[in-house]
Amino acid sequence: MRCILAGVIIIGAVASAAAALDLGIRAAEKSRSSFQPPAPDPEVIQQGGDTENDAIVLAGIPILISGSTVGYSDDFDEACPYDGSRSPDVVYRLVAKGNILVDIDLRDSSFDTKVYVYRENLTLVACNDDYHTDHTSRLEGVVLVDRMTYYVVVDGHGGDAGEFQLSIGYQRPCELACPDGMELEGEPPLIDGYVDAFNGGCNSVEQGTPVPAIEAWLFQGRSGWYRDAEGVSCRDTDWFAVTLPPSGNLDIWGDAEQLTYVAVVDPRTCDGKVLQSVLIGPCTEGVLSVSGEPGSTIRLWVAPMRFEGPHRGDREYSYVLAREDYLTSMSASAESWAKVRQLFH
Numbered sequence: 001m002r003c004i005l006a007g008v009i010i011i012g013a014v015a016s017a018a019a020a021l022d023l024g025i026r027a028a029e030k031s032r033s034s035f036q037p038p039a040p041d042p043e044v045i046q047q048g049g050d051t052e053n054d055a056i057v058l059a060g061i062p063i064l065i066s067g068s069t070v071g072y073s074d075d076f077d078e079a080c081p082y083d084g085s086r087s088p089d090v091v092y093r094l095v096a097k098g099n100i101l102v103d104i105d106l107r108d109s110s111f112d113t114k115v116y117v118y119r120e121n122l123t124l125v126a127c128n129d130d131y132h133t134d135h136t137s138r139l140e141g142v143v144l145v146d147r148m149t150y151y152v153v154v155d156g157h158g159g160d161a162g163e164f165q166l167s168i169g170y171q172r173p174c175e176l177a178c179p180d181g182m183e184l185e186g187e188p189p190l191i192d193g194y195v196d197a198f199n200g201g202c203n204s205v206e207q208g209t210p211v212p213a214i215e216a217w218l219f220q221g222r223s224g225w226y227r228d229a230e231g232v233s234c235r236d237t238d239w240f241a242v243t244l245p246p247s248g249n250l251d252i253w254g255d256a257e258q259l260t261y262v263a264v265v266d267p268r269t270c271d272g273k274v275l276q277s278v279l280i281g282p283c284t285e286g287v288l289s290v291s292g293e294p295g296s297t298i299r300l301w302v303a304p305m306r307f308e309g310p311h312r313g314d315r316e317y318s319y320v321l322a323r324e325d326y327l328t329s330m331s332a333s334a335e336s337w338a339k340v341r342q343l344f345h
Helices: 325-330 338-340
Strands: 063-068 090-095 100-103 111-118 126-128 138-144 147-154 163-170 218-229 233-235 238-241 249-256 262-265 273-281 288-293 297-304 315-322
Touching: 090 163, 111 138, 111 238, 111 262, 147 218, 218 297, 233 288, 249 273, 262 288, 297 315
Parallel strands: none
Antiparallel strands: 063 163, 090 147, 100 138, 100 163, 111 126, 111 147, 218 233, 218 315, 238 297, 249 288, 249 315, 262 273, 262 297
8 A cells, every 4th residue: 555645635524514325234124126128129139249259349448438228128237236237238348458447437338337347258256236325336457458358348236227328448556565564453364254353343243343443644444355154245334432532523534446435424323324534545535524522522433335246356545534633643743734745655
């Protein structure tokens, strides 16, 4: 990880409104679409893109195209995490030029989308159902191997179909690196069948609802995804206790390698009440400004925004939390965030 304390964006305030967040480890059940997809249209299918055998060829990256799944047949479906799609799907063919990482996005499409990437032998590489709040899809950091053929499939949830916007672009991976002397989370590796007895908080009631304290001025944590005993994708949720300083005011800075929520939740119950939150990463900073009774304890909840990793094979990533009062105390001459940031370059 590389701690670059630059471009801090102040998000959240002392009196910020409560946010609606799902604090659980599994995605909520998603209702099946009642939409009945139209029958396949032979005139549309003849244009290509119905299966891998007549896939529409993509010339190169970056790619930005518009299309529609209406009129195509239903040939593909993957659980990511929802399956049972009856929607028509469109297939594109792409040959990688070099070993590359790409982001694939269906934002601003007109329906509830899904997207899959397959190798030339139709082995699944990555898939996503819901990424954006409008239930459209996105894949991040998909690894493509030089000269290998891939199929990108645009699908829908349930029976949904319609117009889509498909973009494929190169990605610069976000890798954070931090200075020595950090407090490390110490949670065991995330493996399939993992049971979080370390800092699972309200998601680990059977393990005693563990909520360890963060003591250091700079903290490195790890989060990510795993499959539970039933094979369902779960995200790791980390719960921490933080004591407010004598002033009663605390700014908590954060950054992460993946999109990550940092939230202040009600420390008295496990009813999921969120007092305020900020979304950090990838390599995009945010700050929570918290206030309360001096010496009192607040409860932090940190978790990936998504319930599934960006693509299959992903397990863990790093995030950093820093208490501004400790950062500023490191330098008597620190008059601004800019001077504090210089300490970590």
